[in-house]
Amino acid sequence: MAGEMEKLFALAGRIHVLLRREHNRIIDVEWMCADESYAREVIKLARAAGSIELLALAERTEAIHPLLPRPQNIEAPIPAKKEEKYVNSLR
Amino acid sequence: MKKLLASFMLLAVLFGAVSPSFAEEAAPAAEAVTATAEAAAAAAPAPVPNKGDTTWMMLSTLLVILMIVPGLSLFYGGLVRAKNMLSILSQVFGIFSLISVLWVIYGYSLAFGDGGSMNWLIGDTAKFFLAGMTGDSTAATFSDGVVIPEFTFVAFQLTFAAITTALIIGGFAERIKFGSLMVFSALWFTFSYLPIAHMVWAAGGYLFEKGALDFAGGTVVHINAGVAALVGAIVIGKRIGYGKEPMAPHNLPMTMIGASLLWVGWFGFNAGSNLEATGGAALAFLNTIVATAAAALSWMAAEKLLRGKASMLGIASGAVAGLVAITPAAGLVGPMGAIVLGLIVSPVCLWGVSGLKKSLGYDDSLDVFGIHALGGIVGAIGTGIFVSPALGGVGVNGYEMGAQVITQATGVAITIVWSGVVAFVCFKIVDMVMGLRVSEEAEREGLDTATHGERAYNM
Numbered sequence: 301m302a303g304e305m306e307k308l309f310a311l312a313g314r315i316h317v318l319l320r321r322e323h324n325r326i327i328d329v330e331w332m333c334a335d336e337s338y339a340r341e342v343i344k345l346a347r348a349a350g351s352i353e354l355l356a357l358a359e360r361t362e363a364i365h366p367l368l369p370r371p372q373n374i375e376a377p378i379p380a381k382k383e384e385k386y387v388n389s390l391r
Numbered sequence: 392m393k394k395l396l397a398s399f400m401l402l403a404v405l406f407g408a409v410s411p412s413f414a415e416e417a418a419p420a421a422e423a424v425t426a427t428a429e430a431a432a433a434a435a436p437a438p439v440p441n442k443g444d445t446t447w448m449m450l451s452t453l454l455v456i457l458m459i460v461p462g463l464s465l466f467y468g469g470l471v472r473a474k475n476m477l478s479i480l481s482q483v484f485g486i487f488s489l490i491s492v493l494w495v496i497y498g499y500s501l502a503f504g505d506g507g508s509m510n511w512l513i514g515d516t517a518k519f520f521l522a523g524m525t526g527d528s529t530a531a532t533f534s535d536g537v538v539i540p541e542f543t544f545v546a547f548q549l550t551f552a553a554i555t556t557a558l559i560i561g562g563f564a565e566r567i568k569f570g571s572l573m574v575f576s577a578l579w580f581t582f583s584y585l586p587i588a589h590m591v592w593a594a595g596g597y598l599f600e601k602g603a604l605d606f607a608g609g610t611v612v613h614i615n616a617g618v619a620a621l622v623g624a625i626v627i628g629k630r631i632g633y634g635k636e637p638m639a640p641h642n643l644p645m646t647m648i649g650a651s652l653l654w655v656g657w658f659g660f661n662a663g664s665n666l667e668a669t670g671g672a673a674l675a676f677l678n679t680i681v682a683t684a685a686a687a688l689s690w691m692a693a694e695k696l697l698r699g700k701a702s703m704l705g706i707a708s709g710a711v712a713g714l715v716a717i718t719p720a721a722g723l724v725g726p727m728g729a730i731v732l733g734l735i736v737s738p739v740c741l742w743g744v745s746g747l748k749k750s751l752g753y754d755d756s757l758d759v760f761g762i763h764a765l766g767g768i769v770g771a772i773g774t775g776i777f778v779s780p781a782l783g784g785v786g787v788n789g790y791e792m793g794a795q796v797i798t799q800a801t802g803v804a805i806t807i808v809w810s811g812v813v814a815f816v817c818f819k820i821v822d823m824v825m826g827l828r829v830s831e832e833a834e835r836e837g838l839d840t841a842t843h844g845e846r847a848y849n850m
């Protein structure tokens with residue numbers, strides 16, 4: 301699970317860099333890993349960007365994101381633990 | 392030798408003044424002595440600044456500037472999200488520049504002048520634009536007959552006014568309009584910082600005359616700024632997404648560098664407040680090390696106990712809390728008293744930035760109230776206790792612990808009310824005239840591009 305989250309974070313980071321560099325769009329990588337609807341929107345944005353690399357990253361992200369439904373998976377996805385730190389306080 | 396002779400003559404004159412019957416009996420002799428004393432006084436040169444003291448004070452001034460422009464900027468800058476990094480750097484730099492100019496135009500005169508019938512509250516206009524001040528003008532220190540160049544004193548005090556105003560921005564970081572902040576800073580500096588500084592530090596000031604102790608600015612700087620920051624956080628409102636999404640610091644190493652620069656610069660702030668390079672400065676210097684270290688350790692321990700992990704941000708925050716707490720006490724308490732103050736302040740501030748903040752629900756972005764105001768209150772009250780010679784402090788004339796603590800609490804209460812009311816009125820005026828908060832779009836985009844048109848990181 302921890303390894304999968306690391307992979308997801310790395311993919312989201314690459315999407316972040318490409319969207320910023322090529323399309324001047326900024327996304328929140330951490331929030332993308334923690335929030336289902338935000339992740340859906342970013343994947344939609346990546347697919348619509350018209351870049352082969354972004355399209356591939358969107359597919360891979362969707363495949364491993366624990367909060368998104370995966371038809372090939374028999375087991376229900378385990379919801380990721382929401383990061384509580386920094387939500388209500390800085391320290 | 393001349394000093395000895397002059398002192399002897401002065402004593403003789405004083406003795407004559409308080410013993411009229413004796414003076415009458417020995418009138419011819421007294422007249423002769425008075426005449427000699429007057430001649431000696433006329434011949435005695437005006438006190439000249441010591442080169443060592445002058446150098447120390449200029450170095451201390453530089454150290455406080457180091458605290459502000461790189462120190463506070465990086466400390467705060469690392470704590471905000473990457474999209475707002477430049478806004479923090481710009482705000483601190485802008486406020487330092489603004490207050491520097493305002494200080495020499497009218498601030499110094501209003502803070503340290505003699506206000507006549509209003510002297511309990513504010514100074515006068517006699518030194519507006521530093522009128523009449525030359526390189527030979529001198530300012531008194533805590534020792535009789537010891538002076539420093541007045542320009543040095545003006546510059547040293549300038550840095551205090553600048554850092555106090557700059558500290559406030561942490562309360563409403565990531566959402567205020569830059570222009571509105573500059574106008575607010577000028578207003579708050581004029582109507583809150585100057586009267587409080589005068590009341591606490593100037594001869595004739597209300598709290599000064601009451602005997603309130605504030606060696607380097609626990610009330611004037613930290614409580615004053617912390618309360619204004621809290622009022623700002625409440626008036627401006629929470630950041631979009633606050634309490635729903637994580638708002639992680641974007642660069643904690645930068646925050647650590649900032650905290651370290653703050654600690655180094657704080658030696659100028661505290662030891663420099665002695666105004667002379669003497670044993671008093673040495674005591675303040677040592678206290679600035681040990682109180683800070685004790686506070687860093689106690690924050691570390693409290694965090695480990697309560698949350699299971701001692702964070703780097705926690706250690707840095709503890710150090711800052713310790714620096715805040717020792718500020719009013721630096722040259723007044725002994726090193727062991729300083730350590731106790733440091734150990735006490737961190738758990739209080741940790742509660743302030745977590746429990747208190749959550750329960751009241753305000754968005755003090757960088758915890759200015761939780762650390763500076765609460766730490767300042769602990770320091771101010773603690774000064775009244777640990778100044779006691781029985782607890783290793785240097786003592787003050789007619790010291791009685793209960794009475795001193797009440798005086799300290801009075802100073803704290805006046806500062807909280809004054810700063811709070813002035814900040815509220817200033818924020819409301821600025822809000823009505825030009826608006827305080829950036830648009831929702833600008834806030835989401837980040838103030839770096841929306842307000843300043845540049846990015847901190849082009850990678």
